[in-house]
Amino acid sequence: MSNLLEISSKISPRLIKTFMVVVVLTIGLFASLVWHTWDTFRHLETTQKTYFRLIELSGSIAHLDEVRTMCAQMAAATGDLEWEARYRSFATKLDDAIKEAVFLGQAFSLQDAADKTDTANLQLVDMENRAFNLMRHGQARKATAILASAEYDKQKKNFASGIAQITETIRRNLLQDITAYSHRKHVAISAFLAATFCMVFGWILLARIRQHNTDRLQAESALEETNRHLEEAVAQAKYLAAQAEMASVAKSEFLANMSHEIRTPMNGVIGMTGLLLDTDLNAEQRRYAETVRKSGESLLALLNDILDFSKIEAGKLTLEMLEFDLCALLDDFSAALSLRAQDKGLSFTCAVAPDVPCRLQGDTGRLRQILTNLVDNAIKFTHQGEIAVRVSLVDETAAETVLRFSVQDTGIGIAADKQAILFRKFTQVDASTTRQYGGTGLGLAISKQLSELMSGEIGVISELGKGAEFWFTARFARQAGREQRATSPAKVCVAHSLAQPARSGGMRSTTRRLRRGMARVLLAEDNITNQQVAKGILKKLGLRVDAVANGVEAIASFATIPYDLVLMDVQMPVMDGLEATRKIREVEGKRESGRGFIPIIALTAHTMQGDRERCLEAGMNDYLGKPISVQALGSVLDKWLPQAVAATTERAPEPPAETASVAAKEPETPVFDKAGLMARLMGDEDLAKKLVLIFLQDIPRQLDALRGYLEAGNAPDAARQSHSLKGASASVGGEALRAVAFEIEKDCNSGDLDAARARLAELEVQFAALKEAMSSL
Numbered sequence: 001m002s003n004l005l006e007i008s009s010k011i012s013p014r015l016i017k018t019f020m021v022v023v024v025l026t027i028g029l030f031a032s033l034v035w036h037t038w039d040t041f042r043h044l045e046t047t048q049k050t051y052f053r054l055i056e057l058s059g060s061i062a063h064l065d066e067v068r069t070m071c072a073q074m075a076a077a078t079g080d081l082e083w084e085a086r087y088r089s090f091a092t093k094l095d096d097a098i099k100e101a102v103f104l105g106q107a108f109s110l111q112d113a114a115d116k117t118d119t120a121n122l123q124l125v126d127m128e129n130r131a132f133n134l135m136r137h138g139q140a141r142k143a144t145a146i147l148a149s150a151e152y153d154k155q156k157k158n159f160a161s162g163i164a165q166i167t168e169t170i171r172r173n174l175l176q177d178i179t180a181y182s183h184r185k186h187v188a189i190s191a192f193l194a195a196t197f198c199m200v201f202g203w204i205l206l207a208r209i210r211q212h213n214t215d216r217l218q219a220e221s222a223l224e225e226t227n228r229h230l231e232e233a234v235a236q237a238k239y240l241a242a243q244a245e246m247a248s249v250a251k252s253e254f255l256a257n258m259s260h261e262i263r264t265p266m267n268g269v270i271g272m273t274g275l276l277l278d279t280d281l282n283a284e285q286r287r288y289a290e291t292v293r294k295s296g297e298s299l300l301a302l303l304n305d306i307l308d309f310s311k312i313e314a315g316k317l318t319l320e321m322l323e324f325d326l327c328a329l330l331d332d333f334s335a336a337l338s339l340r341a342q343d344k345g346l347s348f349t350c351a352v353a354p355d356v357p358c359r360l361q362g363d364t365g366r367l368r369q370i371l372t373n374l375v376d377n378a379i380k381f382t383h384q385g386e387i388a389v390r391v392s393l394v395d396e397t398a399a400e401t402v403l404r405f406s407v408q409d410t411g412i413g414i415a416a417d418k419q420a421i422l423f424r425k426f427t428q429v430d431a432s433t434t435r436q437y438g439g440t441g442l443g444l445a446i447s448k449q450l451s452e453l454m455s456g457e458i459g460v461i462s463e464l465g466k467g468a469e470f471w472f473t474a475r476f477a478r479q480a481g482r483e484q485r486a487t488s489p490a491k492v493c494v495a496h497s498l499a500q501p502a503r504s505g506g507m508r509s510t511t512r513r514l515r516r517g518m519a520r521v522l523l524a525e526d527n528i529t530n531q532q533v534a535k536g537i538l539k540k541l542g543l544r545v546d547a548v549a550n551g552v553e554a555i556a557s558f559a560t561i562p563y564d565l566v567l568m569d570v571q572m573p574v575m576d577g578l579e580a581t582r583k584i585r586e587v588e589g590k591r592e593s594g595r596g597f598i599p600i601i602a603l604t605a606h607t608m609q610g611d612r613e614r615c616l617e618a619g620m621n622d623y624l625g626k627p628i629s630v631q632a633l634g635s636v637l638d639k640w641l642p643q644a645v646a647a648t649t650e651r652a653p654e655p656p657a658e659t660a661s662v663a664a665k666e667p668e669t670p671v672f673d674k675a676g677l678m679a680r681l682m683g684d685e686d687l688a689k690k691l692v693l694i695f696l697q698d699i700p701r702q703l704d705a706l707r708g709y710l711e712a713g714n715a716p717d718a719a720r721q722s723h724s725l726k727g728a729s730a731s732v733g734g735e736a737l738r739a740v741a742f743e744i745e746k747d748c749n750s751g752d753l754d755a756a757r758a759r760l761a762e763l764e765v766q767f768a769a770l771k772e773a774m775s776s777l
Contacts, residue, residue: 054166058167060097061097065159068094071090072132076135091125101114112165113169116162124156127146127152128146196218277293302442319453320701323359326352326356326391327352334350334389337379340376344382346386347385350390352390357478367454367474369446369447371389373443375387375407378407378408385467387410391405399478400475400476401476403476404472405472406470407470409469412464415464416463423445424445447472456474456475457473519544519564520564521538521563522548522567523547525569527569528698530728532690534567536690538633541637551574551579552575559587566599566601567603568600570604571720577603577604578618601621601640602615602620621640622636669739670735671770674773677732688777691732695731699729703725703767707760710756715751715753716748718748719745719749723741723745725737726738737763737766737770741763744760
């Protein structure tokens with residue numbers, strides 16, 4: 001204190017008054033700048049929140065517009081009022097989003113863009129309403145024409161342009177606000193430093209000791225404020241990233257969970273086109289119908305790709321661990337792909353290095369999917385030369401093997417600057433509007449995800465105009481005690497550059513064969529093995545067969561396509577066969593046409609008293625036990641199909657009694673009833689091998705599901721799963737496995753889950769024995 005008095009005593013009163021004025025003015029200026037800076041920050045924060053909400057709204061508007069347009073087009077094309085209802089719902093949400101965006105964007109000078117967007121939206125709604133009116137008056141072609149017109153496309157572009165203009169204006173204004181805030185902040189900092197300098201100058205005159213403490217406290221305060229702003233920015237970025245991730249997962253789960261809703265209308269399109277092709281058409285009409293069918297099949301393949309990718313993104317795609325022979329798989333694969341290569345005049349080879357083990361464990365379906373994607377691309381982009389598939393060994397241990405697969409072609413090649421985007425979803429090397437090659441850009445993205453699921457990686461080596469080599473690695477488990485390696489360093493899998501001879505099955509004339517193209521059967525069966533057995537028999541009898549996996553899909557197909565007979569499995573997921581039959585009978589009872597009720601035949605492995613009565617009470621006409629025999633199925637077809645479509649042919653000799661029915665008693669239950677299987681398939685060995693392969697790939701999944709239900713104490717689902725396992729085993733002649741599955745089903749139905757769990761080990765032993773017995777087929 002004495003030092004301060006000593007310093008002040010040495011300064012003139014006039015200088016002290018001048019200093020006090022400077023101090024007061026500096027404090028006032030500093031306070032004004034601090035308030036102005038704080039007010040600017042609050043304004044910027046509000047602007048940022050509005051900006052992020054408007055960006056979110058612009059994305060929602062674009063998405064809702066696309067969904068609304070799709071619903072309008074589907075309503076106009078199909079005449080389905082449900083699509084129109086969906087359109088109205090999405091149109092209302094779109095209007096609400098536009099109103100909110102215009103309200104929030106008033107501070108951004110968006111009047112022109114808002115008017116443009118609103119005008120385009122009104123024009124689109126007007127044209128869509130006119131299309132709906134035409135559709136309700138039966139003028140679907142005119143309705144579709146409106147939605148495909150140039151004016152409609154123009155208004156769509158105006159709408160999209162308005163949304164883009166709104167987004168750009170918001171971004172530009174936000175950048176201006178940020179720039180203004182930064183400028184004001186620098187001015188405030190400069191003024192603050194100037195004020196600090198004046199205060200320091202005054203305090204030097206008054207108290208040198210307090211200067212150091214004042215500077216330190218001010219520096220700490222500024223650092224804390226900066227850290228606070230940084231933490232808020234990081235928290236906001238994390239929040240936005242979490243929201244984006246949640247939206248992506250929700251989208252993927254939505255697509256992955258609606259497979260049958262997507263398949264059902266597409267199956268209807270393809271099925272109705274097949275009916276159209278069965279009618280008398282002239283050459284031009286037939287060409288148009290064939291184009292529709294091919295386009296529908298291509299769209300269904302695209303939907304399957306999208307669903308596959310969505311399942312991967314949602315984490316719902318898992319790999320199956322099945323034992324397989326790599327050389328046999330590649331031989332079958334190259335036999336199928338070589339025909340496509342031959343059509344373009346290309347040479348096709350498949351070679352396996354001599355040190356590659358053939359007996360492996362892994363997901364053969366996903367491995368084939370990656371190879372098919374890569375070879376399909378190679379064929380598409382190669383006009384002359386050859387395509388070579390090679391397999392080599394990267395690393396191996398006693399338990400695992402890492403292999404490298406490569407697909408090399410002599411096609412157009414890929415520029416170095418384009419290779420980085422190849423494996424991104426929905427991207428292509430040539431994205432121009434004049435691109436020569438089609439595709440969706442999903443095949444390579446799915447292949448990348450699948451190779452990573454197999455603990456591998458994928459890449460490409462290419463030069464423009466000099467062909468390309470796509471490669472990927474995958475990790476497989478080794479089969480215990482079954483060592484086998486490729487025997488030659490080159491072309492272990494034969495080069496299929498010529499068409500392969502058709503394999504002839506053992507099809508014989510059986511019961512009453514139906515003339516080709518005269519009758520159509522709907523098969524509702526969720527078990528893939530049983531489905532393939534029934535389809536194979538029906539097709540050999542000359543019938544056209546459409547297969548669905550549950551009662552909901554069966555009802556949708558029945559409402560779309562006129563069938564002559566329905567084979568309905570009783571136990572199915574989503575909706576069982578009894579409920580589906582009741583709903584079909586309700587639909588038939590309300591029809592005004594004079595067409596009679598369609599015959600519905602129950603398919604079930606149940607043989608207990610009362611099962612037949614339950615099926616008949618539900619509206620079914622007859623009852624067919626599993627496994628299906630040719631004779632029993634032939635008798636049902638003779639009885640219930642219209643006689644006008646049948647043509648009597650030579651009747652084959654009846655099979656031995658011990659193989660005619662699964663109910664026949666034998667002294668000892670065989671592991672594999674090969675004779676019974678061949679009798680059901682009319683001696684067709686190729687079909688038998690195909691069904692056995694499907695069965696062996698499907699049963700491990702069913703065993704895992706059954707084990708999970710039993711561990712969770714879920715008796716109803718465990719009973720249903722063991723019932724499905726029993727039916728599949730009986731269809732392929734796995735009698736011992738069927739018997740154990742039947743015992744587990746009875747245990748589950750009686751509630752004795754401990755006994756059912758105790759039989760799991762025996763069930764796995766019988767499956768292993770059946771797999772070994774089937775290896776001789």
